[in-house]
Amino acid sequence: MNQVGGLIFLIALFLFSTFLNWYVFQAYKTILSGMDSERTKHVLNLLYWLIFGGVSIWVVYTFQQIFKAGEISYAHQHVLNVFLTIVVTQLVCTVFLFGEDIFRNIQAGFSLLMNGKSATSFPSRLKWLSMLALAISMVPLTSFVYGITKGKYNFTVHKEVIYFDDLPEAFDGFTITQLSDIHAGSFKDMKAVKKGVDLAIAQQSDLFVFTGDLVNHEASEIDPMIDIFNKIKAPFGQFSIIGNHDYGDYVSWESKDAKAENFKKFINQHSKLGYNLLIDEHVTIEKDGQHIILVGVQNWGKGFQSKGDLQKALEGVDPQDFKILLSHDPSHWDYEVKVEPRKIHLTLSGHTHGMQFGIETPIIKWSPVQYRYPNWAGLTDHEGRFLYVNRGFGFHAFSGRVGIWPEITVIELRKKR
Incomplete structure (x- = not known):
């Protein structure tokens, strides 16, 4: 400004x-x-x-x-x-x-x-x-x-079962645990962090994914928590992507080299965490002779940096393959993913935090963030293309949560009969 x-x-x-x-x-x-x-x-x-x-x-x-x-x-x-x-x-x-x-x-x-x-x-x-x-x-x-004082540590598990016509049989019942928006620099209570991580581990999912904003500004923010988060293991691996905060764009650096060095360290932090960082690329997840494709892009956000290259990430992918995309900002789904000719079956995002403030009841679901993001929390569907927006693990700017609790997501993939 x-x-x-x-x-x-x-x-x-x-x-x-x-x-x-x-x-x-x-x-x-x-x-x-x-x-x-x-x-x-x-x-x-x-x-x-x-x-x-x-x-x-x-x-x-x-x-x-x-x-x-x-x-x-x-x-x-x-x-x-x-x-x-x-x-x-x-x-x-x-x-x-x-x-x-x-x-x-x-x-x-x-x-x-x-x-x-x-x-x-x-x-x-x-x-x-x-x-x-x-x-x-x-x-x-x-x-x-x-x-x-308490709400920002009120870690809550949200479970969703999603049905697909073309899910490979071997992946019927396959589970994914998702965390997003850790914002490590905001945490001071390591016991509370461990409580949330233990809850994620307890879900015993087949696959673990992290959808961006590991830190607020600097790569070193995650250092005190590496030995907590690297306890998360899944049989089919742990994968992560980059969020808008992870580039270090919202803090002043003494030089371009210092900023570049910080980002280089940030990339290395994912290895220490045991996460396979996907940068505009995809991997194949195989099970019992069948497979699905996991795609990960850099941050792409309307009004934020749009570095993610979905076309590059999909290079070599068969259009008929079942595809799951990790993309930090849900606006990417609104503007690009849901109209991509090669159907992406499920997109997992975060970014909004549900603004850390709102009301969620069986009757009322409201947060001020909905006036900026039409899809700001939970599951939505467009012609069989699903988006799930995680409410975030951590917090930023406002160090609290009112009505929108920190989330651990568990997605179960099911094949329609």
Whole structure:
């Protein structure tokens, strides 16, 4: 982001934060209105603005530091945690207050029409509604506190059985465990990481795949976890691809050579992990005299780097072969994979994290990320071509998860009868 763009963003951020602070203050002030001591009210009002105004300034300063450094540090993550928690909490409160304001304006307008301007007084805020708004806003507050402290380690297994007409008989019942978006630089609790890895190992799948974003920025981030993740073994091998963060594009380097050296180390890390890194290429998985093709491409993302070369990866592949593609960004499936003349039966992606925030119930499935990615979590199908989007193992920027838990995916391939 250039200097002008950064300045505009910081000003907009401060104004937005100040507006939310002011709007919620209306409820806070209404509740305090019943106090007898004016002095106490003034002190509490001042305390409110010192706390929330101070947070707004702190957040703006932190974003300025992020722009300057070119990366989000561990310390920055804590500030973003506080900011997101407060913003979502205030937005919930604001919805109630805004609804009341609409009703108050209608009342005032009706009174003006019926009684004339001199007889009109703008209705006061309802104290009970302000108390209700603040009480309900405690729900997102406690949810975010849980998500920051516990939710990001709430590893959850998602299982899908997918049926295909042309799956080779030998692969009927074949299982694949998928991890994605480890973002190693965000983890500090190695016991929690081991808990998630042990859960992946316990699935005892035939094949293991990792679909990109091993690190946030630097290859060294995975060093403390190599001896944890390399315990994952599968009878038919462990395979991986490159995600958008893995290139080191989101951090400032002292030179092009330093960036190149980091990427070279990143490639070597996959060998230490016991993963066969697929870079625009394919391998044949054989079982009982039959085979399927596993294809892996570099990152290809709409709005991100599109380095992946699907045509190169498919060179020499029989169009009739059963094919599974590892591609980090699900937009690749939307724009290229699902219309590829050589049918790719199943694509496994990640990248979205489900934005680490949302609601997933049997009735409601929602996350803000859906306004950017139509396929942001779980399974989708287009004329017999399937896409599965993993919700991610780790986290980035916001070091928490609210409603969208870290995922271990288990795919079972079945042949239609």
